[in-house]
Amino acid sequence: MLTIWGSKQGFCDGISRRNFLKIGALGATLTLADVLRAQAGSAASRTKANPSKAAIMIYLPGGPSHMDMYDLKPDAPKEYKGEFNPIKTNVDGIQICELFPRQAAMMDKLAIIRSIKSVDEHSDSLVMTGYGEGANRNVGHPSFGSVISRLRGSKQMDVPPFMSLRGMGPGTEPGYLGVAHRPFTPDGPGMANLRLPGSVDLTRLEDRKSLLAGFDTMRREVDASGTMNGLDAFTGRAFEIVTSGTIRNALDLTREDPRVRDRYGKATQFLMARRLVEAGVGCVTLAVGSWDTHGDNFKTLRNQLPDVDAAVSALVEDLHQRGLDQDVSVVMWGEFGRTPRINGGAGRDHWAPVMSALLAGGGLKMGQVIGTSSSRGEYPKDRPVTPSNVLATIYHAMGIDPAMTFPNGNGRPMSLLDEREKIDELI
Numbered sequence: 001m002l003t004i005w006g007s008k009q010g011f012c013d014g015i016s017r018r019n020f021l022k023i024g025a026l027g028a029t030l031t032l033a034d035v036l037r038a039q040a041g042s043a044a045s046r047t048k049a050n051p052s053k054a055a056i057m058i059y060l061p062g063g064p065s066h067m068d069m070y071d072l073k074p075d076a077p078k079e080y081k082g083e084f085n086p087i088k089t090n091v092d093g094i095q096i097c098e099l100f101p102r103q104a105a106m107m108d109k110l111a112i113i114r115s116i117k118s119v120d121e122h123s124d125s126l127v128m129t130g131y132g133e134g135a136n137r138n139v140g141h142p143s144f145g146s147v148i149s150r151l152r153g154s155k156q157m158d159v160p161p162f163m164s165l166r167g168m169g170p171g172t173e174p175g176y177l178g179v180a181h182r183p184f185t186p187d188g189p190g191m192a193n194l195r196l197p198g199s200v201d202l203t204r205l206e207d208r209k210s211l212l213a214g215f216d217t218m219r220r221e222v223d224a225s226g227t228m229n230g231l232d233a234f235t236g237r238a239f240e241i242v243t244s245g246t247i248r249n250a251l252d253l254t255r256e257d258p259r260v261r262d263r264y265g266k267a268t269q270f271l272m273a274r275r276l277v278e279a280g281v282g283c284v285t286l287a288v289g290s291w292d293t294h295g296d297n298f299k300t301l302r303n304q305l306p307d308v309d310a311a312v313s314a315l316v317e318d319l320h321q322r323g324l325d326q327d328v329s330v331v332m333w334g335e336f337g338r339t340p341r342i343n344g345g346a347g348r349d350h351w352a353p354v355m356s357a358l359l360a361g362g363g364l365k366m367g368q369v370i371g372t373s374s375s376r377g378e379y380p381k382d383r384p385v386t387p388s389n390v391l392a393t394i395y396h397a398m399g400i401d402p403a404m405t406f407p408n409g410n411g412r413p414m415s416l417l418d419e420r421e422k423i424d425e426l427i
Contacts, residue, residue, distance in 0.1 A: 056328060112356060116386065148161055160247070329359070
């Protein structure tokens with residue numbers, strides 16, 4: 001086995017989040033084939049998602065400040081409103097941060113929610129599964145991408161249905177859907193697993209494939225559950241992912257027009273995500289920046305917000321230019337907001353009572369703001385919603401009923417979401 005370590009992310013709670021992935025090498029055991037085989041299990045219990053739909057889930061780790069991005073309060077007292085000013089957008093009555101000029105120019109293609117209630121927890125579990133990490137620890141509700149994997153699989157033999165460009169974490173885990181629905185994570189040296197070793201040509205690869213088939217014949221003879229049936233087909237699909245080069249090519253940004261790459265700026269994962277959904281991946285999740293700004297909040301945001309503005313605006317523009325805006329849902333948010341009152345270190349602390357999110361595409365209604373917060377950004381003033389309501393809306397856009405259930409490991413039906421009311425203004 002090969003262990004690939006992702007980037008180390010530290011937050012104020014002192015817990016280090018280091019993501020990892022173990023994958024099998026083609027010379028030994030092909031665990032990817034095992035994953036693909038398991039994905040086809042329980043076919044009778046599945047519901048087909050619309051294969052033309054996809055989602056890009058953008059996570060801002062650490063808790064981005066709603067007061068300094070999408071919900072500025074210029075009339076609030078000085079200790080609340082902060083250093084940034086709002087600017088007009090191309091939709092009358094909507095204003096956002098002055099460091100978001102590109103998004104302001106395309107507000108008709110975006111939607112903002114300003115009244116989301118969260119929990120004080122440094123984890124993306126809530127916004128990716130609908131359940132906080134603490135509440136979910138003993139239940140194992142699946143992530144959004146894992147649900148897409150379970151329901152749809154992939155139209156193409158050589159394309160995984162769920163990919164994470166940010167490693168593994170609570171927001172990517174499949175829970176009771178099983179390890180088969182973890183995301184494929186092409187992180188660091190793992191990129192090498194998407195190409196054949198230099199000493200292995202297609203003939204030698206076929207020899208290894210035959211050798212694996214021989215071992216699998218023995219495994220099948222001792223397997224009483226029948227899960228080994230059809231292994232050859234799934235092993236073939238695993239080899240197809242490597243030999244076709246579809247995903248490898250999608251991740252190779254040198255194949256993109258340099259002028260397009262320049263528009264995305266430093267946040268190249270946004271461009272990778274666009275290329276992956278174009279290649280047929282059903283859900284791509286990525287992360288950008290570090291938003292745990294207990295100190296020097298405004299200095300940090302002055303550096304990060306322009307990068308986010310360039311990348312998300314380029315992504316949305318490309319989706320529209322390629323006719324994908326009706327089929328690809330985009331959501332960008334963090335785990336909670338930050339305190340409306342600025343602290344003594346020019347920072348903002350954790351604030352779960354209200355946060356904001358940005359949405360685009362998916363055939364949803366854009367050019368609007370949903371909900372408002374109080375005059376000092378302390379709590380929802382009207383139209384309070386939860387992350388589960390947002391996820392239910394995106395599931396709906398993907399052609400998935402948010403009220404559906406799945407059996408857990410004990411066979412008990414588990415709801416996809418307990419709070420499954422959709423945000424009607426977006427539909």
